[in-house]
Every structure is written in structure tokens, then in C-alpha cells.
Amino acid sequence: MERTSVSKLIKNGELVFTQQDSFSYVLDSAELENVSSLVLKKGARINLLLLDDAATKLKIVLKENSSLDFKSLNTFEIKNSEKTFDLRANTELKLSFADFSAGKGVEKVTVNLLGRNAKCNWFLSSISTQKDNKEFKVSINHIAPDTTATVDSYGVAKDESRLVFSGVSHIQTNAQKSKTKQNARIMVFSRDAIAVAKPILKIDENDVQAGHAAALGQVNEEHLFYLRSRGLSENEAKTLIIMGYLKPILRNFEDEEIKQKIEKLILERV
Amino acid sequence: MRELTIKDLHVSTEGKEILKGVNLTIYQGETIALLGPNGHGKSTLLNVIMGHPKYMITSGTIELDGQDITCLGPDERSKAGIFLGMQYPAEVPGVINADFLKAAINVRNEKPISLYNFYRVVDGTTKELGMPLDLANRFLNEGFSGGEKKRNEILQMMILKPDFVLLDEIDSGLDVDAIQSVANALKKNQTPDRSFLIISHYARLFDLVTPTRSLVMINGRIVLEGGMELIQKIDKSGYEFLKLEHGIEIEKEAETMNQISIGVCATRERF
Numbered sequence: 001m002e003r004t005s006v007s008k009l010i011k012n013g014e015l016v017f018t019q020q021d022s023f024s025y026v027l028d029s030a031e032l033e034n035v036s037s038l039v040l041k042k043g044a045r046i047n048l049l050l051l052d053d054a055a056t057k058l059k060i061v062l063k064e065n066s067s068l069d070f071k072s073l074n075t076f077e078i079k080n081s082e083k084t085f086d087l088r089a090n091t092e093l094k095l096s097f098a099d100f101s102a103g104k105g106v107e108k109v110t111v112n113l114l115g116r117n118a119k120c121n122w123f124l125s126s127i128s129t130q131k132d133n134k135e136f137k138v139s140i141n142h143i144a145p146d147t148t149a150t151v152d153s154y155g156v157a158k159d160e161s162r163l164v165f166s167g168v169s170h171i172q173t174n175a176q177k178s179k180t181k182q183n184a185r186i187m188v189f190s191r192d193a194i195a196v197a198k199p200i201l202k203i204d205e206n207d208v209q210a211g212h213a214a215a216l217g218q219v220n221e222e223h224l225f226y227l228r229s230r231g232l233s234e235n236e237a238k239t240l241i242i243m244g245y246l247k248p249i250l251r252n253f254e255d256e257e258i259k260q261k262i263e264k265l266i267l268e269r270v
Numbered sequence: 271m272r273e274l275t276i277k278d279l280h281v282s283t284e285g286k287e288i289l290k291g292v293n294l295t296i297y298q299g300e301t302i303a304l305l306g307p308n309g310h311g312k313s314t315l316l317n318v319i320m321g322h323p324k325y326m327i328t329s330g331t332i333e334l335d336g337q338d339i340t341c342l343g344p345d346e347r348s349k350a351g352i353f354l355g356m357q358y359p360a361e362v363p364g365v366i367n368a369d370f371l372k373a374a375i376n377v378r379n380e381k382p383i384s385l386y387n388f389y390r391v392v393d394g395t396t397k398e399l400g401m402p403l404d405l406a407n408r409f410l411n412e413g414f415s416g417g418e419k420k421r422n423e424i425l426q427m428m429i430l431k432p433d434f435v436l437l438d439e440i441d442s443g444l445d446v447d448a449i450q451s452v453a454n455a456l457k458k459n460q461t462p463d464r465s466f467l468i469i470s471h472y473a474r475l476f477d478l479v480t481p482t483r484s485l486v487m488i489n490g491r492i493v494l495e496g497g498m499e500l501i502q503k504i505d506k507s508g509y510e511f512l513k514l515e516h517g518i519e520i521e522k523e524a525e526t527m528n529q530i531s532i533g534v535c536a537t538r539e540r541f
Contacts (some may be wrong), residue, residue, distance in 0.1 A: 255328045
């Protein structure tokens with residue numbers, strides 16, 4: 001996996017991408033240590049992979065007609081963090097978070113759809129184990145009309161951990177013809193694990209489409225029986241089921257090495 | 271000579287007794303037709319033999335080759351040679367058919383099967399059953415038609431080669447051609463070391479597969495045994511004759527009110 005350095009693009013704590021910059025970057029926490037904001041200038045199309053994201057506060061701005069495919073793979077300690085994305089007109093933001101972090105923390109992500117036709121898709125696969133206590137607060141604000149957002153969060157809570165998916169999708173007045181969807185699903189694996197889903201919709205405009213769904217529960221007994229009836233042990237069956245549940249996020253990561261790393265991580269945690 | 275014996279089995283679920291003293295021995299090499307109206311325990315019997323956790327055995331035993339298997343999990347029963355072709359095969363999201371089949375095969379062998387041999391076996395069997403060749407890469411039963419799900423059950427049976435095959439309405443949802451290809455596969459697999467216990471409501475399947483005996487299950491018990499003539503009689507005139515000729519009353523299920531749910535956004539569910 002080749003890495004192009006971004007140090008040349010950083011000035012005064014601001015990392016700026018323009019249309020001329022190459023397409024893909026892999027960043028780790030060291031490179032973002034002094035960066036507090038990321039700017040995509042007009043027309044920039046950037047693919048960013050953040051490994052072990054330690055950024056505690058980051059503001060990302062997408063100027064008109066730019067697009068950002070932001071992927072994050074977290075395997076170390078979770079930290080309280082706040083990321084705000086400001087999207088101008090005709091921008092597209094794809095957020096894929098593969099979370100295998102440990103510990104206690106709240107990751108807050110806020111997306112402001114400020115310009116017409118701005119679009120955002122959020123995808124999260126998260127596992128909490130042992131005594132983890134993790135919350136993902138994903139809020140979307142539809143401020144301009146014709147904006148679209150989807151939030152899909154999938155989680156697995158094991159042992160005595162606590163996993164919370166929360167956030168508000170707010171369609172403000174004058175954001176007509178906006179569409180917003182929230183989907184929070186957490187599978188619970190033990191009696192002591194806690195899963196909380198709070199997908200909240202706030203609608204202040206009439207001509208819009210909005211929906212939310214939450215599903216929390218244990219592994220489907222019928223699925224477990226089906227796999228076991230073919231000879232798979234309870235553990236093997238549960239592993240296959242969890243893998244199947246969390247693997248879809250792999251589709252969002254193109255790099256083969258990363259895909260394999262994520263798959264291995266899922267297997268380890270399970 | 272292998273033998274699966276059910277002795278005076280009483281089974282309950284959700285507080286209700288479904289099997290009320292089932293006695294049955296399946297001998298090696300037999301093909302048994304299990305008949306009876308819906309709701310009288312046929313499906314339950316097959317699921318209990320396989321070890322479905324939602325059924326509780328209140329008394330009686332299930333013995334395989336003289337050993338009580340009621341404490342064994344479904345996986346151990348599968349490894350011991352029992353297979354259940356389900357009435358409603360589960361659609362397990364995200365689990366790829368190939369991964370699942372490979373795991374099921376490897377559980378039974380000392381060495382994991384090579385990729386080459388795996389695809390040789392799967393593709394060969396898939397073709398034989400007239401199923402789409404990309405089957406291996408699709409998600410387990412997801413997006414399969416009813417008929418495809420049933421044929422996927424037969425596919426698994428052919429790959430795992432069990433000694434006791436339990437089939438729960440394997441022909442429901444299949445068109446004429448599909449029934450023929452399933453019946454052909456079953457016939458090919460009706461070997462002296464393999465036994466079948468087949469539930470079906472259609473004489474057609476039994477015309478093709480020829481059972482060695484037929485059993486009728488009423489009110490959670492096996493009440494009658496016979497040959498092909500029993501199947502033909504039921505096919506022609508239903509179960510009324512049981513009362514007239516044998517004095518067996520068929521208990522009707524009490525109708526329960528369906529609970530209506532006015533849509534909710536959040537559910538506590540089994541995924």
C-alpha cells in the first residue's frame with residue numbers, strides 16, 4: 001500500500017486538497033497531528049483512508065462540486081472525538097467507519113448539508129467487547145433543499161460491553177425535497193452486553209422524505225439452528241453469522257490488504 | 271446396522287404439548303412416508319430429532335444406534351449422520367453459501383477440503399439439480415425462490431451424505447420439473463445404508479420415490495401404519511376414513527385471534 005505524503009499540502013493546521021491533487025491518500029494519526037481542518041477546494045475528488053484515527057477534533061469542508069470518500073479503520077483506543085463536515089452545493093460525502101477500537105469514548109460526527117444537492121452516506125460496522133463503552137453520535141443537518149443523507153450503523157455487542165448508536169437527523173425549514181434515512185442495528189451476544197439505539201428524526205419542513213429504523217436483539221435462533229444442523233458448532237455458527245453481518249462494510253474499502261485486515265479483525269474479536 | 275429409535279416421546283413448546291407419545295424405529299435403508307393433516311406434529315417430530323432448541327422433551331428418548339442423543343446439540347447429531355431438509359430454510363444474511371458449505375464439509379473431515387475438490391463437488395451437484403451455477407457465491411438462501419431453497423436442501427444432503435435423511439415437505443413450492451429432478455436425486459441416494467423419513471402432502475412425490483412403509487400421525491402420535499395403499503387412499507379421500515374405520519378422532523385446533531400490530535419504527539427482534 002503506497003502512501004503519498006500530505007505534508008506539502010498542510011499550511012497553518014489546514015490540509016487542503018485541490019482538483020489537481022492525486023486521488024487517493026492513506027493517512028495515519030501521526031500525519032494529522034497538527035491538522036485541525038481539511039478543505040476540499042472546488043472540484044476536488046479525494047479518497048482518504050484514515051488508519052487509527054486519533055484526531056480528536058476535525059473540521060472538514062467540501063467546497064462546491066467536490067467529493068470525499070472518507071474511510072476510517074480504528075483498531076486501538078477509542079477517543080472522544082468530534083468531526084464536523086460542512087458540505088456545499090453539489091458535493092458528495094461517503095463515510096465508512098470500520099470500528100474495532102477498545103475502551104470508553106464517544107465519537108461525534110456532524111454533517112451539515114449547507115448547499116443544494118449535497119449528499120452524504122454513512123456506514124458503520126462496529127464491535128464492542130469486554131468492558132468497552134462506545135457511543136457513535138451521528139447527526140445530519142439538512143439546511144439546503146434537495147439534500148440527501150443515509151445513516152447505516154451495524155454493531156455487535158459482546159461480553160459486558162455497551163454500544164450506543166445515537167444522533168439526530170434534522171430537516172430544517174426550507175430544506176424542501178430533502179431525503180433522510182437512519183438505520184441502527186445492533187446484535188447482542190451475551191446477557192451482560194448492552195445495546196442502545198436512538199435514531200432521532202426532527203422534521204421542520206413538509207415536502208420531504210424521512211424514515212428511521214432500529215433493530216436490537218440476539219442472534220436469530222432459527223439461523224443458528226440451521227447452521228448447527230449442518231454440523232457447525234455454536235461458536236462456528238455464531239462466527240459465520242457475525243461475519244456475514246459486519247462484512248458488508250468491506251465493499252466500501254477497495255484496498256485488498258485493508259479488506260483482509262478487517263476480515264481478520266472481525267474474526268479475532270468474534 | 272444403524273437404527274434411529276423414538277420411544278414414547280412427549281414434546282412441548284410454548285406451554286403446549288405437541289407430541290403425545292411417539293413410538294417409531296427407523297431402520298437402515300428404509301424410506302418412510304409420514305402423513306397426516308397439518309398441525310398434528312409431523313414437522314415437530316422431525317425438528318425434535320434434529321434437536322431444535324425451541325422444543326422441550328418432557329419424557330421419552332431418541333436413540334441412535336442404542337445411544338440416547340437427546341443431550342446432543344444439532345451439530346453433534348448432524349455429525350452422527352442425521353440431516354433435516356427444512357420446510358422453511360432460513361435465509362441467513364451475509365453468509366455466503368460457499369463458506370457455509372465448506373465449513374459443513376470440513377467439520378466432518380480431518381483435513382480441510384481443497385478448493386479444487388470443493389468446487390468440483392459443488393458445481394457437479396449444482397448442475398445435477400439444475401440450479402444456477404453462481405449459487406455458491408450467493409448469500410445462503412437469500413433471494414432464493416421457494417423451489418430453489420428446497421433444492422438447496424437437497425444439494426446439502428448430497429454433499430454431506432447423511433445416513434438418516436429427514437425431509438419436511440421437500441416438494442412444496444416446486445414445479446413439476448423441479449419435483450422430478452429432486453425425486454431423481456433422492457432415488458439416486460436411496461442406498462442400502464441410507465434411511466429417509468419424508469413428510470409430504472402429495473402422492474406424486476411418493477409415486478416417484480416409493481416408500482417402504484407409510485405412517486399416519488394424528489394428535490401428536492403415530493396411529494396407523496401401512497404401504498402405498500395408505501398413501502393412495504388418503505390422496506383420494508383425505509383423512510375422514512380414520513374416524514369411520516379406526517375410530518380415531520381428529521382434534522381440531524382452537525382458532526386464536528391474530529394479534530395486530532400498528533407499525534412501529536423500532537423492533538426487538540431476532541435478526
